[in-house]
Amino acid sequence: MSSANKDGLDHPQLKSASDLYEIPLPDQNESKTRTVATQFLLTGSVVLAIALVWELLSRLDPPFWPEIILSKPTEIFPAFIEALTTGFVWANFWVTFQETMVGFFIGAGGGFLLGTYVALSPIFRRAFYPVVVLFQSTPRVALAPIFISWFGFGITSKVALAATICFFPVMVNTISGLTLIDENAGLLMRSLKATKWQVFRQLRLPSAIPTIFAGLKAALTFALIGAIVGELTASNEGAGHLIETAAFQFRMQDVFAYLLLLALIGLVLFLLAQRVEKKLIFWHVDVE
Amino acid sequence: MGVSRRLVSTKPDTAIKPEKSQVETNPADATNPPPESVLSLDQIGQVFAKGSDRLVALEHVDLGIRPGEFVSLVGPSGCGKSTLLKIIAGLLQPTVGRVQFEGSAVTEPRDEIGLMFQTPTLFPWRTTIRNITLPLEIRKATEFDWEQRVAEVIDLVQLNGFENHYPRELSGGMQQRVALSRLLVSDPHLMLLDEPFGALDEFTREHLNTELARISDHEGKTTVFVTHNIAEAVFLSDRVVVMGTRPGRILEVVDVPIPRPRLPASRRSPTYNDTINRIRETLDLS
Secondary structure: OEEEOOOOOEEEOOOOHHHHHOOOOOOHHHHHHHHHHHHHHHHHHHHHHHHHHHHHHHHOOOOOOOOOOOOOHHHHHHHHHHHHOOHHHHHHHHHHHHHHHHHHHHHHHHHHHHHHHHHHOHHHHHHHHHHHHHHHOOOHHHHHHHHHHHHOOOHHHHHHHHHHHHHHHHHHHHHHHHHOOOHHHHHHHHHOOOOHHHHHHHHHHHHHHHHHHHHHHHHHHHHHHHHHHHHHHOOOOOHHHHHHHHHHOOOHHHHHHHHHHHHHHHHHHHHHHHHHHHHHOOOOOOOO | OOOOOOOOOOOHHHHHOOHHHHEEOOHHHHHOOOOOOOEEEEEEEEEEEEOOEEEEEEEEEEEEEOOOOEEEEEOOOOOOHHHHHHHHHOOOOOOEEEEEEOOEEOOOOOOOEEEEOOOOOOOOOOOHHHHHOHHHHHHOOOOOOHHHHHHHHHHHHOOOOOOOOOHHHOOHHHHHHHHHHHHHHOOOOEEEEEOOOOOOOHHHHHHHHHHHHHHHHHHOOEEEEEEOOHHHHHHHOOEEEEEEOOOOEEEEEEEOOOOOOOOHHHHHOHHHHHHHHHHHHHHHHO
């Protein structure tokens, strides 16, 4: 149905208006997979380019930086593969993962419960909020030494630190999510004579879920930070411990391999959270 | 549901009186609302304190509304029409005066009084049908057959086929239809509409007004409709209450002697234009 036009290019030609329904259009699904593929290709080339420049700079003579400071990608990659296949590396990362998750559930759970209570009780809110803001603006990783001295070198002190760091973003977001509701929706519920519980269950909680979830996502990353900082401060196991030991022994390729592994774990956690979020907040448009 | 109610309603007083007194110019008449009025506003005054200043939002508002009557409150922004609606809904206590509906004072929200806003105020996590049934769920309504009433309302508002859509999948006009269904479903005796089509484009608004007139004729519910659109008020109403600002007060109550049912053609009748002009004059003079 194509023919040469004045501009010498091929354009689809319409013979009748109904032809518009028959012109082949790009397949929606196909274009979607293509977008994903393009994304991988683009990101992949950026990573590859960085690695290449890094490698070249390390191989200059004299090298751009001493190997003792920054190791080469060609050494990090084998170290990464080795770490993946070494049992005790996994055992240590498993410890960190446990600390992170237990800390996250305790901290986020507590933040949600207390946040809900504060949001629903105006007096409690007025009394508590300034204190919350004060804690919120304290760098909580600085609590690491305190928790070590309270709970010792083991898992408990790391869980405590992770939980403390998670607690606040979830609590603050729970409070603001539950209190900032659409004015007319509130009037509607009042005009329907909804009980306090009905307003909470049918209006406040669902409208707060996107905000609460944003807090949870931040908290998940914070929990991992808390666990690692705790381990760096004082511990004899965990990913932080591995990194610290390797750095002491100038095994830079191992340090970077462990960092890479941590980054991947963080990424997986984040993607999981996003999956759950999409399922849970199906009505919310800007989930991405 | 009084299908026949409005189709035969011609107000005896307007039929007898000479043309000019289609307009009730004397507010004193409204002080003693006709005995048949189902909703009466008695010397309503609303004052808001702003620091040391006082803002008089409403002053001496007297109005009686008959059962099944459709009354619009029209006026510029700041004339207190939305405040008045909240007072009638029992959501706001007036500083002075009182509201009576079906023989008892309105001091808090009541089951027989339903409300609709300019924004659809739908819950985005609920489908059309579950948004519509919200009032029934909240009230744990058991006194009538939900399913039948929901189906009836969806038919009436022409939402068939959209029952399982989420609000974000609907246009603004469709969303307001859902909001209207949610209002109708619990069968309120009094409907309070606060600029329900104010945020819609002109074509959608006109179309929905025609629909609302049809629905209103079918349901025969007493309705108070707030708007700043004079044409809309005239098209829909039996009477238009013209309000002025500073302080918010009733300037005039204008009868709309356009026969029912109101159809798109009603907008081309001379009475329609005359009434619009009559209201414009009142507003210009104030």
